[in-house]
Amino acid sequence: EPEVTQTPSHQVTQMGQEVILRCVPISNHLYFYWYRQILGQKVEFLVSFYNNEISEKSEIFDDQFSVERPDGSNFTLKIRSTKLEDSAMYFCASSEMGAGEQFFGPGTRLTVL
Amino acid sequence: GENVEQHPSTLSVQEGDSAVIKCTYSDSASNYFPWYKQELGKGPQLIIDIRSNVGEKKDQRIAVTLNKTAKHFSLHITETQPEDSAVYFCAACLTSGTYKYIFGTGTRLKVLA
Numbered sequence: 001e002p003e004v005t006q007t008p009s010h011q012v013t014q015m016g017q018e019v020i021l022r023c024v025p026i027s028n029h030l031y032f033y034w035y036r037q038i039l040g041q042k043v044e045f046l047v048s049f050y051n052n053e054i055s056e057k058s059e060i061f062d063d064q065f066s067v068e069r070p071d072g073s074n075f076t077l078k079i080r081s082t083k084l085e086d087s088a089m090y091f092c093a094s095s096e097m098g099a100g101e102q103f104f105g106p107g108t109r110l111t112v113l
Numbered sequence: 114g115e116n117v118e119q120h121p122s123t124l125s126v127q128e129g130d131s132a133v134i135k136c137t138y139s140d141s142a143s144n145y146f147p148w149y150k151q152e153l154g155k156g157p158q159l160i161i162d163i164r165s166n167v168g169e170k171k172d173q174r175i176a177v178t179l180n181k182t183a184k185h186f187s188l189h190i191t192e193t194q195p196e197d198s199a200v201y202f203c204a205a206c207l208t209s210g211t212y213k214y215i216f217g218t219g220t221r222l223k224v225l226a
Binding site: 043056 | 145147149154155156157158159162202206208212213214215216217218219
């Protein structure tokens with residue numbers, strides 16, 4: 001069964017450093033998303049991406065964040081200058097159609113020291 | 114703004130009993146309501162969903178009901194088993210525009226053997 005994959009599973013970085021989180025969505029999916037989950041809290045929407053551009057972004061997704069689909073398979077989330085409060089689990093998701101099930105990856109745990 | 118309330122935050126039931134988790138959403142334009150199960154260290158997995166043109170949907174031991182007038186929807190798990198123990202999230206989605214999910218705060222279900 002096709003699945004969304006994410007790398008790395010765990011990323012530890014120093015405050016102020018740049019990180020890139022990588023995702024490989026399901027191959028025939030057209031809609032891509034990033035969500036984050038601070039430990040013990042709910043999953044929060046960050047950004048949606050379709051047709052090579054951002055469809056919507058949340059208040060969390062400030063100028064420090066960017067997304068890119070550099071080739072036909074990868075979807076990346078970059079945080080330019082990490083802050084302590086960026087520590088969270090980051091989930092990538094994809095869907096074939098906009099109005100349907102989103103398939104989530106296993107997540108990348110980001111720890112900012 | 115858009116919000117989804119979820120109750121209870123924790124729920125313990127005896128194996129074989131039923132479990133009910135309730136959610137309330139704020140955006141009356143929401144028309145797709147998925148339920149996700151999240152096991153420790155994994156990404157959310159869809160277990161059932163319902164669209165606004167349907168009042169109830171059932172899949173084996175799992176059912177979801179939707180009351181659009183009251184903006185309530187509920188997850189019902191019958192004959193619970195220890196493997197049902199996980200965190201369950203409800204979500205609401207507007208199936209036009211960006212299709213982002215607004216998640217509830219999660220319910221930690223523990224099924225006691």
